[in-house]
Amino acid sequence: MTRRCIYCLETERKFDGEEHVVSQFLGKFDPDLFLKVVCDTCNSKVISKLESTFKEDAMEGILSAQYRCRKDSSIRFKNDKLTTTFRVNGKPTTMFSNIFPCLDPATGKIELIPHVLVKGPNGRNLVMFWEGLRDAKRFDKRMNWTGKKNLTMYFFGDDDTVGKMKREIRRRGLDFREDEENIEKGESSEEMIFNYEFNATLDRDVERFISKIAFNYFAYCTLQSNLGEYLYDDYFAAIRTFVIYDVGESPVTILKHGYRTAGTENRPHIAAHFLTFYEANGRLLVNVSLFGFLTYRVQISAYPFKSIPPSVFGKGYVFDVAKHKILRPDTGEPVQKNDVSLLRH
Ligand SMILES: [Zn+2]
Structure with a gap:
């Protein structure tokens, strides 16, 4: 089987590593979600550097x-x-x-x-x-x-x-x-x-790292839904080149409020991440909230799916750091690996 990298689009590179949807330094989760369609070159030359910057700067x-x-x-x-x-x-x-x-x-x-x-x-x-x-x-x-x-x-x-x-x-x-x-x-x-107190400026590398999580997550769900061929479409050229080549306008905007689970509303942060995607005004958006600190809204592309009407598209998950589980946000029930798809619950 020929693999093709969803970031650089190359097929002639090595794919020995696994690219985690949510980087492992942000917690371990069951099921363990990772991609086999990110090449080792993108991983070692770009993504691991963005991770180091994020760990130290954000x-x-x-x-x-x-x-x-x-x-x-x-x-x-x-x-x-x-x-x-x-x-x-x-x-x-x-x-x-x-x-x-x-x-x-x-x-x-x-x-x-x-x-x-x-x-x-x-x-x-x-x-x-x-x-x-x-x-x-x-x-x-x-x-x-x-x-x-x-x-x-x-x-x-x-x-x-x-x-x-x-x-x-x-x-x-x-x-x-x-x-x-x-x-x-x-x-x-x-x-x-x-x-x-924290004085953070959101620099471009932090935005690239957030965009990478958003696109990884979207890519994982797309593959689970047997729609993987879409990932190589020109629709995603802008986010790809932003993450890997640091080119183009940032697709990230910040929403001040982070995600909260029930009972943690008054905490400044929580040990959980929330990822969700949805369609709005013909755009495909992914929200990323890590530790409930802020919510980053990442614009992925124009809505690309011809076979899926936007009304049935869109889903979100909670990545619970304490329980090491991925949960449905509505019921709090744990999800299985093959349950992580693009369609609504
Ligand atoms: Zn690559």
């Missing part, structure tokens, strides 16, 4: 680390984009201003896991958990990204763990001076409330 990238979607042993992010403020028993505290709070996906509550927060020059931040510190190769690679000079390091954990982490860092040849004035002690509390 709020949703940082949230994927906070929700521990992949149990990463280290996390990097740029530009001091995340400012956290904590209140303990109603009073603001500076105790936690230099730590990286993780979140329990099931409850949304803060989980404080021992770590080192390294602030390097040029706004490059690195969070390392214990496993990340012990892995010598990874440690060196990560520290090279941050830069090994002009660092500020903040340790979080009990005295034993912090002692262990400091010894490990010194053993790896990175000496540092301790500032006693910055040592703060405190107890964690049930009453801890966590707010964050």
Whole structure:
């Protein structure tokens, strides 16, 4: 069988890898949705770079680390984009201003896991958990990204763990001076409330990454509906070239409100993604909401299907990070792999 890449349209390339509809750093889901029609060249030369940028630059990238979607042993992010403020028993505290709070996906509550927060020059931040510190190769690679000079390091954990982490860092040849004035002690509390401020500019690479998720999802559903031949049509030339070649006008607009599941309306974000597609004014649109933070509306093309009237087209799914399931948004029931089609429920 000849495969053809839905992005570059080539047939002569390798197709050994799997392109996940929703990138794996955003969670693991059952069924596992991936495409075999994205070539290895597009994947390694373009898509994996867009993913790295998104992980480090977008709020949703940082949230994927906070929700521990992949149990990463280290996390990097740029530009001091995340400012956290904590209140303990109603009073603001500076105790936690230099730590990286993780979140329990099931409850949304803060989980404080021992770590080192390294602030390097040029706004490059690195969070390392214990496993990340012990892995010598990874440690060196990560520290090279941050830069090994002009660092500020903040340790979080009990005295034993912090002692262990400091010894490990010194053993790896990175000496540092301790500032006693910055040592703060405190107890964690049930009453801890966590707010964050985030200054994000949506750059083109972030928009390309969002567009890629939208088109991947649409492509998966199209293939499930046995309409795969449409994917190579000129209708999709604009979104293809935007994602892969960074050419043309962005198809993304931002809707301020993110998606919420029942009972989570007041949270700033949730551990679930919502993808849906629909037709409006002759256009085919996909909405992408990751962690319910914002909703991105991606214009895919003019409505392309001659055999499907728009009235029966359109569907959406919830990707639940805590349950690792894909759910129907109306009933909350889990869906099967072959149930993910283009048509309405
Ligand atoms: Zn390709």
